[in-house]
Amino acid sequence: MLADQGAGRVARPRSKAAAPLLYLSTLTIGLMAGFFFAFAALVMPSFAKIDDRSFVVAMQKINDGVNSGAFQFAFLGAFVFTGAAAIVHHRMGARNAARWILAALLLYIVALAITFGGNIPLNNNLAAAGDPAAIADFTAVRTAFNEGTWNALNAARTIACMLSLLALVPAIALAGRGKITPKTGV
Template structure:
């Protein structure tokens, strides 16, 4: 086995899955960062300006509509692909890249924890208000949702996702350098 000092790598069993997993991790984390960012800068500020009934109906429809295969691919894929990329890179000897990918995964786990621990329970409160056709007090339903807390949690998960995405940038560069070193035999 070759030792690669320059890229901070040690050669291990090369994996054809390393690069595709890293690219899928970057894609899905990027999609989630963009999704959360869009809510932070556009969706929620726009909904803040509408009446209570419109807010409740729109958020209920968004929360129902997000339950699609495309969203699940990005939301769960970011965790799965980033975790798999970290493991594969570590096992393949791309240790410097693996450290960055593990950091990206930990940051995405923070976003997941905020989502499952905060945003989803607040969404569930809004769903529990019932069908808009039978809601008697839209102001109470909106207040129970707690927009301020939801927005703060969303801002935190947006930042976590952005940092996760940024951590994948050096991982891609290190992966590329290590691959080049393996192909050329230059360390």
């Protein structure tokens, strides 16, 4: 009978933060995957059809806009919430869920590395062109931006974010099934 009750297993305390952290992780990584996907599937293909001046102005405005609180909540929150969820699940003994959450975190770190190592420097080069009112040659600025490289990097970070989001699916399932065996007096 004791074997049926989990005898020999040490009970780990449940954390009230575990589920909210995992859900916030899923939400923010999902938002980032959607954001990057929207650029890959809609924004950049549409921008490919507009004139050079419109492209430069629009991309500069978008790059300014990513400093908003809402975007930063998702962009930084995905890292913070996923890291915290991995730690909390690991500490409470939900090792299988923690492994999937860690995989999600590592995949998101890949997306961050691509962003900081590739997309942001290209965006900064575009910003360095200055005020559109003072730009003489929009074609040269657009060419120097290197849309093809930016798009390839964006595709890679989109895939990393989508895989990160997919890694959270089994984590949620495992965390939802996780049973912590209460300590018995035996």
